[in-house]
Amino acid sequence: MTKPFKVLIIGGGGREHALAWKCAQSPRVSEVLVAPGNAGTATEPRVRNVAIDAGRIDALADLAEREGVQLTIVGPEAPLVAGIVDVFQARGLPCFGPHKAPAQLEGSKAFTKEFLFRHGIPTAGYRKFTRADFDRDWLAAQRAPIVVKASGLAAGKGVIIAQSAAEAVAAAEDMLGGRFGEAGHEVVIEEFLEGEEASFIVMCDGRHAVPMASSQDHKRLRDGDEGPNTGGMGAYSPAPVVTPAVHARIMDEVIHPTLRGLAADGMPFTGFLYAGLMIDATGAPRVIEYNVRFGDPETQPVLARLRSDLTVLCEAALARRLDQVQAEWDTRAALGVVIAAGGYPDEPRKGDVVRGLDRAAALPGKLFHAGTALKDGQVVTSGGRVFCAVGLGETVLAAQQQAYALVDVVDFDGAQARRDIGHRAIARERRG
Ligand code: AMP
Secondary structure (H helix, E strand, O other), X not given: OOOOXXXXXXXXXXXXXXXXXXXXXXXXXXXXXXXXXXXXXXXXXXXXXXXXXXXXXXXXXXXXXXHOEEEEEEOOHHXXXXXXXXXXXXXXXXXXXXXHHHXXXXXXXXXXXXXXXXXXXXXXXXXXXXXXXXOHHHHHOOOOXXXXXXXXXXXXXXXXEEOOHHHHHHXXXXXXXXXXHHHHOEEEEEEOOOOEEXXXXXXXXXOOEEEOOOEEEEXXXXXXXXXXXXXXXXXXXXXXXXXXHHHHHHHXXXXXXXXXXXXXXXXXXXXXXXXXXXXXXXXXXXXXXXXXXXXXXXXHHHHHHEOOOHHHHHHHHHOOOHHHOOOOEOOXXXXXXXXXXXXXXXXXXXXXXXEOHHXXXXXXXXXXXXXXXXXXXEEEEOXXXXXXXXXXXXXXXXXXXXXXXXXXXXXXXOOEOOOOOOHHHHHHHHHO
């Protein structure tokens, strides 16, 4: 038995609360530091917040060194794309996440499309444009629906599914005109894929992959999957669309070719790799996007089901021996519902006092914090997505009921939550 050690989680959202909560349960861990964390991580047993933002890479490396941290896990994409893993590695600090080069899979949609085509990995057909070479006439002649994407990081919001060619042209001109700043400097126009979406997340060590439990998120703001795209309004695990046969196809046709392709391109991938997939009626997977980190809110229900010690899995990945370990899962379903601030996603309100946290703590399930802060001893809202309430159950329906029981006791001015998270999976359960 090794001496208990400290873990550092970088980030301050719901995903990071779930990562910290999970690591703090490990008997191998003495303390979990979270930088900067939120009001949830501030009150979690064996967890301590440190007020350093996720973008301050050198300050974070200094912290890890000073505290003798033996494992750092990076939550959000921005520090990964900025090269935090390279900096930590150069200073001899174990840090679980991809290096800067493969992190471009999330940083640039244009890079990703080229990568997918180069390695024959299934995805939607596309063209990319900058302002200089934008072909308005070509786009105006395409059949709707047409998918228009800002190439760079736009927090999951830089995607428009245009219902007419005119709308697609307007969206592309808007992005090229600077609506998303640098992220829209280049736009990708994509063929619209039909099917059911699924998130497939794996832990990678450069060569091998250990699949996390399957999951599915809901990106749209309103019930019935209507309204604007958001960072995610809820998620559940498992995703019934990922049957054992589909699982095998995803590993063979997407995950292994991706890891081989990245290694062949000289940038082997270590970290959480998230493939956003469209599964068609025949069970064929196609890649919509990659993320180079665990999803938010998928992390919350997926980690609620993880039986294995996450720190053991991360260490095995850093030692390139993921082929020697397995992840074990609770057979129950988990479902997370995001409670967002009023005005989200455009202009979320901040500073509203949260009520009902004591009642929530007494209920089954787990209320993960996201955009919360402590102010004068009270929990107040501080971001767009404020909580993710996770329930567990023998069925997705039972997990949903437990999650909504939590949602119903938490309250703050302007709070908004969807009432139908998991509806596709529950409809499948009903159909038997
Ligand atoms: P992305 O940021 O690329 O994941 O896109 C956000 C959401 O837009 C996805 O989760 C899908 O729901 C939708 N989407 C993106 N690309 C496509 C596509 N080619 N066909 C259909 N839906 C898409």
